[in-house]
Amino acid sequence: MAMDTAVSTGGVPVEAPSPEQPKRLASTWKRVIKNRLALVGLIIIGMQVIMAVFAPLITTYDPAVLDLSVKELPPGSKGHWLGTDEYGRDMWSRIVYGARISLVMGISSVALGLIGGVALGLLAGYYRWLDGLLMRVVDLMFAFPGILLAMLIIAMLGTSLVNVVIAISIWSIPSCARIVRGSVLSLKNREFVMALRSIGASDIRIMLKHILPNCTAPIIVFGTMRMATAILSTSALSFLGLGAQPPTPEWGAMIAAGRDFMWTSPHMTVIPGIAIMLVVFAFNVLGDGLRDALDPNMETR
Amino acid sequence: MANLIVRRLLQLIPLLLGISFIVFISLHLAPGDPASMIGGPTATKEDLASIREDLGLNDSLFTQYLRYIGGVLQGDLGYSYQTQQSVTEAIMIRFPNTFNLSVASIIVATVIGVGAGIISAIKQNTSLDVLSTVGALAGISIPNFWLGSMLILLFAVYWQWFPVAGITSPPWTMQGIKELALPAITLGTGSAALIARMTRSAVLEVIRQDYIRTARAKGVREKNVILLHCMRNAMIPVITVIGLNFGFLLGGTIITEQVFAINGVGRLLIQAIAARDYTMVQGAVLLIATLFVLVNLLVDILYALVDPRIRYE
Numbered sequence: 001m002a003m004d005t006a007v008s009t010g011g012v013p014v015e016a017p018s019p020e021q022p023k024r025l026a027s028t029w030k031r032v033i034k035n036r037l038a039l040v041g042l043i044i045i046g047m048q049v050i051m052a053v054f055a056p057l058i059t060t061y062d063p064a065v066l067d068l069s070v071k072e073l074p075p076g077s078k079g080h081w082l083g084t085d086e087y088g089r090d091m092w093s094r095i096v097y098g099a100r101i102s103l104v105m106g107i108s109s110v111a112l113g114l115i116g117g118v119a120l121g122l123l124a125g126y127y128r129w130l131d132g133l134l135m136r137v138v139d140l141m142f143a144f145p146g147i148l149l150a151m152l153i154i155a156m157l158g159t160s161l162v163n164v165v166i167a168i169s170i171w172s173i174p175s176c177a178r179i180v181r182g183s184v185l186s187l188k189n190r191e192f193v194m195a196l197r198s199i200g201a202s203d204i205r206i207m208l209k210h211i212l213p214n215c216t217a218p219i220i221v222f223g224t225m226r227m228a229t230a231i232l233s234t235s236a237l238s239f240l241g242l243g244a245q246p247p248t249p250e251w252g253a254m255i256a257a258g259r260d261f262m263w264t265s266p267h268m269t270v271i272p273g274i275a276i277m278l279v280v281f282a283f284n285v286l287g288d289g290l291r292d293a294l295d296p297n298m299e300t301r
Numbered sequence: 302m303a304n305l306i307v308r309r310l311l312q313l314i315p316l317l318l319g320i321s322f323i324v325f326i327s328l329h330l331a332p333g334d335p336a337s338m339i340g341g342p343t344a345t346k347e348d349l350a351s352i353r354e355d356l357g358l359n360d361s362l363f364t365q366y367l368r369y370i371g372g373v374l375q376g377d378l379g380y381s382y383q384t385q386q387s388v389t390e391a392i393m394i395r396f397p398n399t400f401n402l403s404v405a406s407i408i409v410a411t412v413i414g415v416g417a418g419i420i421s422a423i424k425q426n427t428s429l430d431v432l433s434t435v436g437a438l439a440g441i442s443i444p445n446f447w448l449g450s451m452l453i454l455l456f457a458v459y460w461q462w463f464p465v466a467g468i469t470s471p472p473w474t475m476q477g478i479k480e481l482a483l484p485a486i487t488l489g490t491g492s493a494a495l496i497a498r499m500t501r502s503a504v505l506e507v508i509r510q511d512y513i514r515t516a517r518a519k520g521v522r523e524k525n526v527i528l529l530h531c532m533r534n535a536m537i538p539v540i541t542v543i544g545l546n547f548g549f550l551l552g553g554t555i556i557t558e559q560v561f562a563i564n565g566v567g568r569l570l571i572q573a574i575a576a577r578d579y580t581m582v583q584g585a586v587l588l589i590a591t592l593f594v595l596v597n598l599l600v601d602i603l604y605a606l607v608d609p610r611i612r613y614e
Contacts, residue, residue, distance in 0.1 A: 145552030145593040273447035281442035
């Protein structure tokens with residue numbers, strides 16, 4: 001089906017190796033910057049990274065310290081510009097430390113998922129005899145809609161943030177494997193691979209040093225988009241009580257806790273929601289922008 | 302055509318067996334002993350041994366799996382470790398709520414998504430198009446459990462137009478529609494965004510083709526060009542996206558049911574995970590995954606019906 005091929009490489013055509021890598025990187029960067037939405041995404045992500053790295057420096061309160069004398073303050077209060085929650089914990093501190101959690105959760109689950117997906121995809125694409133088996137396994141994993149596979153894994157392992165990382169990374173493997181496999185299939189019969197084989201290069205060497213570098217574009221686009229999914233799913237699972245447990249300042253868990261106070265202190269629910277939305281939006285538009293920028297046909301259109 | 306349907310049905314068998322095996326084995330590997338869960342803290346060693354014997358936990362794994370599958374094929378999903386309730390019964394009581402919610406959300410998603418997509422395409426590069434494109438991106442990015450909470454806050458608590466939570470009336474009554482409205486919008490927003498994007502690009506692709514120019518040249522009114530000539534072909538990929546999203550919505554109900562305290566299969570699943578009620582988790586996951594696969598199969602077949610080119614591949 002036509003749709004399958006588009007999905008399999010993430011819409012990015014695979015290119016032959018080129019000696020002008022640095023130049024291409026620079027032009028890709030320029031194209032991403034020119035895309036206004038992607039630039040907005042990049043700025044939001046930059047802000048999240050700064051918040052995550054410098055959390056202790058830009059907050060004055062410990063995110064877990066209770067102070068019942070200042071509970072449920074509205075935003076704009078003195079000393080607590082985003083207000084406080086039901087235990088008097090500073091909302092700004094909790095949002096900032098939440099940025100750290102969401103970033104770490106996103107990066108670790110996407111990185112693990114990419115390692116698994118790339119390995120499976122390389123093997124399935126390169127070895128015909130493995131392809132059938134591995135792709136049936138991938139099909140099987142696709143039979144669980146959305147977050148259900150992650151939930152099944154958490155049901156098995158128990159509820160914690162570490163298990164959420166494991167669940168989300170396993171859930172990322174099938175889509176990543178399909179994308180990489182598609183790229184490998186279109187690359188492995190190219191002349192440069194045949195040439196390598198004729199001079200006696202080992203399979204591992206061909207796969208890792210020559211084929212993999214040529215699949216980076218679709219992998220980067222997938223990884224960026226997947227950050228959005230991973231961050232959204234982390235907060236959703238925590239909201240359901242299957243991830244971060246109180247008093248961890250995780251955005252989804254904060255929304256779940258804030259719901260009981262929605263009538264009196266709506267800011268406890270509204271603020272973490274906006275934080276999640278901004279970050280997920282940022283990774284989505286950056287992913288879109290990267291896909292357009294890495295597609296060499298875009299300029300001629 | 303019959304050939305294609307038979308082939309797809311045959312492919313379904315190993316897939317369903319695989320799903321049931323994954324569900325069975327993953328919860329078999331989960332920590333905790335079912336016998337002590339049923340027996341409770343007061344059970345003696347002999348009690349536990351006899352419970353184990355009753356459940357057949359001493360048989361080989363393969364025998365246990367075969368027995369499970371045998372039960373599933375007869376509609377028996379086992380009994381809850383916690384409440385001793387029949388899993389099939391517990392799911393069947395809740396399934397109508399989950400089904401109604403998915404159908405209502407796919408209607409919401411289709412109406413908003415196709416509408417916004419068409420407008421965005423025929424007004425390409427205007428502010429309306431930008432608004433709809435950014436709106437679609439926001440729709441994909443918004444956490445639906447948060448959107449649901451916000452809708453409750455605004456429309457159920459502040460303005461009191463809709464009930465706060467729960468579904469008590471059948472969906473064909475006014476009260477039932479009111480109860481379904483907010484959950485359906487919550488669940489349908491993400492899919493609406495995806496459908497809008499697909500509709501926009503499909504319409505843009507078709508609208509540049511020669512036969513559309515011919516239709517315009519012979520004086521067909523613009524409204525008819527879009528709705529009769531263009532949409533007919535543009536709808537093919539859109540139908541696929543709608544179908545696939547219906548499957549995803551079945552999975553998505555899990556979160557929405559929790560937000561609106563709807564007594565559905567998804568809520569049952571979350572409660573079962575929290576209570577480590579493994580047979581219940583097995584049943585709920587098996588049902589949702591099976592429905593998802595069946596819906597996707599149906600979409601495949603419909604796709605072949607709408608687009609004759611597919612049949613010959």
